[in-house]
Amino acid sequence: MNFTARTTTQTCRYILNPRPSPSVPVARWSRRSYAFQAAAPPVHQVFNRRTKWLQKERAARDVENSRIADYLKDEVAIRVCERLLVRDIKRHYPRVLDFGANSCNIARALTRENPDPHPGTPVSDPIVKKVDHLLAVDSSESMLYRDADLEFNKQINMTREILTDEETLPYDANSFDLVLSSLSMHWINDLPGVLAQLNNILKPDCAFIGAMFGGDTLYELRTSLQLAEQERRGGISSHVSPLADVRDVGGLLQKAGFKMLTVDVEDIIVDYPNSFALMQDLQAMGESNAVLGREMGPIQRDVLLAADAIYRELHGNEDGTLPATFRMIHMIGWKESKDQAKPLPRGSGEISLKDILENK
Numbered sequence: 001m002n003f004t005a006r007t008t009t010q011t012c013r014y015i016l017n018p019r020p021s022p023s024v025p026v027a028r029w030s031r032r033s034y035a036f037q038a039a040a041p042p043v044h045q046v047f048n049r050r051t052k053w054l055q056k057e058r059a060a061r062d063v064e065n066s067r068i069a070d071y072l073k074d075e076v077a078i079r080v081c082e083r084l085l086v087r088d089i090k091r092h093y094p095r096v097l098d099f100g101a102n103s104c105n106i107a108r109a110l111t112r113e114n115p116d117p118h119p120g121t122p123v124s125d126p127i128v129k130k131v132d133h134l135l136a137v138d139s140s141e142s143m144l145y146r147d148a149d150l151e152f153n154k155q156i157n158m159t160r161e162i163l164t165d166e167e168t169l170p171y172d173a174n175s176f177d178l179v180l181s182s183l184s185m186h187w188i189n190d191l192p193g194v195l196a197q198l199n200n201i202l203k204p205d206c207a208f209i210g211a212m213f214g215g216d217t218l219y220e221l222r223t224s225l226q227l228a229e230q231e232r233r234g235g236i237s238s239h240v241s242p243l244a245d246v247r248d249v250g251g252l253l254q255k256a257g258f259k260m261l262t263v264d265v266e267d268i269i270v271d272y273p274n275s276f277a278l279m280q281d282l283q284a285m286g287e288s289n290a291v292l293g294r295e296m297g298p299i300q301r302d303v304l305l306a307a308d309a310i311y312r313e314l315h316g317n318e319d320g321t322l323p324a325t326f327r328m329i330h331m332i333g334w335k336e337s338k339d340q341a342k343p344l345p346r347g348s349g350e351i352s353l354k355d356i357l358e359n360k
Contacts, residue, residue: 045189046189046241046291047187047189047241047290047291048290048292049139049165049166049189052139052187053139055283055286055288055290056102056139056140056142056143057140057141057142057143058286059283059284059285059286060103060140060142060143060146060286062284063146065284066146067146068284069281069284069285070103070105072183072326073102073103073105073285074109076105076182076268076328077105077106077108077182077183078109078112078115079211079328079330080182080209080211080330081106081109081112081115081127081180082115082117083330083332084127084130085115085118085124085127091130092130092132093130093131093132093177094133094177095132095133095135095175095176095177095178096131096134096176096177096178096179097134097135097171097176097179097180097201098134098135098136098137098180098181098182099137099166099169099179099180099184099210100166100181100183101136101137101144101160101184102183102184102286103143103144103146103147104136104147104158104160105182105183106134106180106182107134107136107152107153107156107158108147108152109127110126110128110131110156111152111156112127113126115127126155128155128156132157133157133158134157135158135176136158136159136160136161137160137163138162138163138166138184139163139164139165139166140286143286144160144162145160166184166188167188167190168197169194169197169198172201173200173201174202174203174204175201175203176201176202176203176206177203177206178206178208179198179201179206179207179208179210180208180210181208181209181210181211181212183211183212183213185210185212186212186213186214186243186244187241187290191244192252192255195208195252195253195255195256195258196255196256196257198256199256199257199258199333199335202335203335204335204336204337204338204339204340205335205336205337205339205340206334206335207334207335208258208331208332208335209331209332210330210331211328211329212249212328212331213243213326213327213328213329214243214244214245214246214249214265214328215243215246215327216327217240217243217325217326217327218325218326219325220314220322220323220324220325221239221275221278221307221311221324222239222240223310223314224275224308224310224311224314224315225239225240225299225303227306227307227310228303228304228306228310232302232303232306233303237294237295238289238293238294238295239289239299240289241289241291243327244329246264249329249331250263250331253331256333257335257336258334258335258336259333259334259335259336260334260340260341261331261332261333262331262333263329263330263331263332264329265327265328265330266327266328266330267325267326267327267328268326268328269323269324269325269326270326271323271324272321272322272323273320274308274312275304275308275322278322278324
């Protein structure tokens with residue numbers, strides 16, 4: 001623990017007459033040192049959490065369009081849950097946390113029939129049979145409870161809980177057997193702190209499995225808007241949120257205390273008839289821009305028209321549609337345990353990989 005020492009010097013003289021004699025009391029304060037705990041480094045605020053909450057609330061209240069636009073979140077939730085089908089991991093999960101549950105896409109994916117994509121198992125049990133209880137948490141009440149009346153709720157033992165602040169988790173240490181997260185952590189300001197908290201609430205030798213937008217997500221839209229604004233307004237402003245890179249995520253997981261890390265990248269490309277349809281779907285998902293200091297109000301009409309034309313010219317498909325790239329960063333980290341398998345120390349290998357490759 002770092003401490004900063006501060007030295008305070010104060011002198012006080014109490015004089016009864018102009019010529020004090022030895023009997024005149026003179027009070028003095030001696031020099032003393034005090035130790036203060038050094039302040040933690042400030043968290044850099046990138047996103048306006050209240051704005052993001054309002055966007056999700058507004059999106060969820062338009063139930064029909066919000067459900068239609070959930071195609072991407074449903075697909076990513078399915079791919080996150082498929083990582084529980086690894087044949088080497090035969091576990092049961094008494095208590096599972098869905099962190100940043102959105103509209104409970106993870107719960108829907110867990111109840112899906114025949115979830116195993118392996119061709120050798122065309123019929124498989126729903127993954128929910130491995131889970132005793134799922135706690136789904138999110139900051140937006142409207143989004144979290146949007147689908148509370150749908151059929152999948154009857155197939156899973158689930159509790160919904162509202163988190164006032166998703167960056168402060170109110171759970172005890174070593175209380176969950178598994179933590180899942182799908183497409184919510186890219187809006188976290190203090191990502192290192194949240195990952196450390198997730199590691200803390202996991203039981204030893206239990207996993208965190210998550211996915212978030214990262215890297216070059218929506219680079220086509222980003223570049224088109226920048227070029228259009230540069231042409232029409234003589235400058236650019238932020239319209240697409242900054243995202244973490246895959247190289248950063250591995251380091252953050254390791255810094256948070258996770259072991260046996262797996263980080264991989266996957267691109268999902270969705271074709272749209274025009275850029276306006278893409279932006280409408282982003283709004284219906286609750287994924288609009290929420291960067292602090294962004295320009296308020298709608299984008300000017302001439303900038304939008306110019307951006308659509310640039311998008312079509314630079315990135316358009318031959319059939320006239322516009323591709324939008326969503327880059328997913330998938331991550332798996334395990335909480336450390338004394339019984340956990342550990343890698344052998346450097347230099348302990350007895351077989352050279354070079355020799356194996358040369359003999360093939």
